[in-house]
Amino acid sequence: MDLAQAQDLEAHYLIPTYTRVPLMLVRGKGVFVYASDGKKYLDFITGIGVNALGHAHPRVLAAIRAQSKLLIHSSNLYLNPYQGLLAQRLTALSGMERAFFTVGGAEAAEGAIKVARSLGQKIAPGKIEIIALHNSFHGRTCGALSITGQPRYRAPFGPLLPGVHFVTPNDIADLRAAVSERTCAIIIEPVQGEGGIHEIDPAFLAAAAELAHQHQALLILDEIQCGLGRTGKPFAFQWTDVQPDLVITAKPIACGYPLGVFMARGPAATVLDAGTHGTTFGGGPLACRLALEFLDALADGALYQNVQTLGAQLKQGMQALARKHKFVTEVRGKGLMVAMELDRPAAPYVNRMAELGLLANVTHDTIIRMLPPYIAEPKHIDQALRILGKALKLKLPSA
Numbered sequence: 001m002d003l004a005q006a007q008d009l010e011a012h013y014l015i016p017t018y019t020r021v022p023l024m025l026v027r028g029k030g031v032f033v034y035a036s037d038g039k040k041y042l043d044f045i046t047g048i049g050v051n052a053l054g055h056a057h058p059r060v061l062a063a064i065r066a067q068s069k070l071l072i073h074s075s076n077l078y079l080n081p082y083q084g085l086l087a088q089r090l091t092a093l094s095g096m097e098r099a100f101f102t103v104g105g106a107e108a109a110e111g112a113i114k115v116a117r118s119l120g121q122k123i124a125p126g127k128i129e130i131i132a133l134h135n136s137f138h139g140r141t142c143g144a145l146s147i148t149g150q151p152r153y154r155a156p157f158g159p160l161l162p163g164v165h166f167v168t169p170n171d172i173a174d175l176r177a178a179v180s181e182r183t184c185a186i187i188i189e190p191v192q193g194e195g196g197i198h199e200i201d202p203a204f205l206a207a208a209a210e211l212a213h214q215h216q217a218l219l220i221l222d223e224i225q226c227g228l229g230r231t232g233k234p235f236a237f238q239w240t241d242v243q244p245d246l247v248i249t250a251k252p253i254a255c256g257y258p259l260g261v262f263m264a265r266g267p268a269a270t271v272l273d274a275g276t277h278g279t280t281f282g283g284g285p286l287a288c289r290l291a292l293e294f295l296d297a298l299a300d301g302a303l304y305q306n307v308q309t310l311g312a313q314l315k316q317g318m319q320a321l322a323r324k325h326k327f328v329t330e331v332r333g334k335g336l337m338v339a340m341e342l343d344r345p346a347a348p349y350v351n352r353m354a355e356l357g358l359l360a361n362v363t364h365d366t367i368i369r370m371l372p373p374y375i376a377e378p379k380h381i382d383q384a385l386r387i388l389g390k391a392l393k394l395k396l397p398s399a
């Protein structure tokens with residue numbers, strides 16, 4: 001199968017939701033991926049923040065090999081040897097008490113909404129309102145879209161869930177004005193990812209926790225993109241003193257195999273009981289075993305440190321490039337979640353980067369986003385910066 005054949009098949013048979021980069025990736029090793037024409041790319045988007053251990057990591061391959069011989073899927077009708085253990089490890093890491101495993105991020109967001117609404121309605125009828133942030137992203141299912149603060153994603157699919165209010169990130173007064181006794185949850189990404197790598201102020205997070213507490217509402221943190229080491233700590237909220245009531249995470253958790261989770265503490269941890277929620281695939285034996293492998297890889301702390309060190313190197317290098325190019329309006333980052341915002345469309349630059357052998361992606365039209373693997377080395381950051389520097393020399397008109 002070559003690229004042209006794959007493009008032709010997709011053009012005829014796929015529901016046309018994706019605008020693909022014209023590259024067919026066929027294999028990966030460490031921080032690199034290889035396309036069908038044999039060309040090698042430094043992978044600084046990692047399947048949108050998923051391949052944190054890079055590609056073909058020996059311990060991941062060994063776990064897949066061993067577990068696939070035993071049992072890949074068994075459903076949640078039965079116990080498997082890994083789900084309870086994984087829940088124990090993840091709740092210890094996050095300060096939560098109980099976990100529910102899903103297939104991905106949006107399904108975890110859906111679960112969080114169900115927890116919040118069912119608990120809210122137990123407290124008082126009509127306590128179902130959710131406060132979310134403008135510019136947020138929580139997934140593409142209808143519930144997750146309902147709390148996603150970007151009209152362009154929501155517009156064609158209404159009516160979505162009622163009772164959702166959007167407030168401006170970091171505007172505590174706006175948040176305070178929106179919270180009421182009808183609020184059952186406030187949901188925040190501690191670092192907005194798809195929104196363009198915007199870190200939420202610790203003071204705003206603390207205010208959200210306090211307001212949620214005062215109003216018997218839950219503080220839900222969406223750590224699907226910024227969690228599990230991406231910012232250099234197990235969870236991004238751990239850079240602050242805030243303790244959420246519910247945490248959702250997914251992306252890198254099972255080393256590329258689909259898995260997500262919502263975790264809760266206090267009354268939120270037990271409000272869903274037998275028969276109130278379920279999923280066929282979530283938390284299967286292979287997925288959970290891989291997630292345990294991922295947590296083992298993080299356990300000695302070295303990768304968190306690497307993420308912090310390399311993140312600083314990447315951000316500083318990008319800031320130096322920004323000083324050379326007036327059309328770069330801002331560089332933002334936390335750990336290995338880094339963005340460069342331009343005053344013009346970013347796609348030509350990202351395409352040029354790909355031509356030069358570096359994969360990143362565009363978000364919000366004008367933002368170059370990088371989510372490098374945690375196992376990268378300083379020389380890979382240097383290589384990425386060299387390529388980015390060359391790509392930024394493209395001469396293009398401003399938007």
Ligand SMILES: Cc1ncc(COP(=O)(O)O)c(C=O)c1O
Binds near residue numbers: 105107109226
């Ligand atoms: C913060 C955040 N929440 C939710 C999602 C949705 O996750 P998924 O695509 O696995 O459904 C994403 C995906 O990019 C995300 O970044």
